[in-house]
Each structure stands twice: as structure tokens, then as C-alpha cells.
Amino acid sequence: MTNLATLYDTDYSTWAQRNAELLRARRFEELDIEHLLEELSDMGKSDRRELESRLLILLAHLLKWEYHYHNLAERWREFEGRSWRSTIMEQRQRLAILLRKSPGLKSILNEAVAQAYSDALELASDETGLPRSTFPPDCPYSIEHLLDKTYFPAA
Structure with a gap:
């Protein structure tokens, strides 16, 4: 599990902020894709x-x-x-x-x-x-x- 995926379970707010920063920087390979997909699905x-x-x-x-x-x-x-x-x-x-x-x-x-x-x-x-x-x-x-x-x- 990556540090970002671990952060999802321990500090959701920081996890979300970090993913947003990575998206803005177009550093897609570092994103926590699994949890992002879960969150987007849950939003709908x-x-x-x-x-x-x-x-x-x-x-x-x-x-x-x-x-x-x-x-x-x-x-x-x-x-x-x-x-x-x-x-x-x-x-x-x-x-x-x-x-x-x-x-x-x-x-x-x-x-x-x-x-x-x-x-x-x-x-x-x-x-x-x-x-x-x-x-x-x-x-x-x-x-x-x-x-x-x-x-x-x-x-």
C-alpha cells in the first residue's frame, strides 16, 4: 500500500488535498486511483x-x-x-x-x-x-x- 493509500485511512482531509495537488501538477502516476474511484462512485x-x-x-x-x-x-x-x-x-x-x-x-x-x-x-x-x-x-x-x-x- 502506498503512503497515499495509507493516508486515506488515517487522514482523509490530507489525502484529498494531496490528490488534488497531484492532479493540478499532472502527476497522475502518483495518484491513489483505487480510493479516488471509490470516492467518485460514492459521490454519485x-x-x-x-x-x-x-x-x-x-x-x-x-x-x-x-x-x-x-x-x-x-x-x-x-x-x-x-x-x-x-x-x-x-x-x-x-x-x-x-x-x-x-x-x-x-x-x-x-x-x-x-x-x-x-x-x-x-x-x-x-x-x-x-x-x-x-x-x-x-x-x-x-x-x-x-x-x-x-x-x-x-x-
């Missing part, structure tokens, strides 16, 4: 996990808004859904930032929505107490609706 996985996590929360809140809001509003006159609205708005904002910083994620957006929707169904069902069958089996929201700051499904 991390962005995808964040995308799916944000979509899960957004989808669950849109489902609750559409399928449960009216139940609560009928029972509690004061329920206005402000916290749900805030969560929907925050997740949209964070998704917009993520997609701006990692535009390559746009190519997997449909797939990520499909992945997140099943978990969003479970979360919406658990949080509302409504059976899963209350909600559509497939995502009823287009990508445009998911990212549109002004879109809220009919409650």
Missing part, C-alpha cells in the same frame, strides 16, 4: 440518495395534502396545513438546488420518482392512518407538478 450514490430522500418526503406530503387534508380540515376548523405546505415548499427548493448543482440527476428523475413513490405511499399511510389502497398505486404527479412551486393538488 450520495446525490442519488439525497434525490430519492427529498422526493420521498415531497411525495408523501403531496399525498397527505390531496387525500387527507380535507379529513383534518373537517374535524379541526383551525387545521390549515401550514406545516405540510412548508415542508412541500422546502423540499421543492432543496430539489431545485440539488438539480442545479448536479444537473446529471435530471436524467434519472423519473426513475428516482418511481423508486421513492412506494416508500412515500407507506409513509403517507403510516402518518395518516389511511390504508395504502386510499392512494394511487402509481405516482399521480408529473415531474413538472413535483417541481412547480405553485402546484398543490386539489384537497
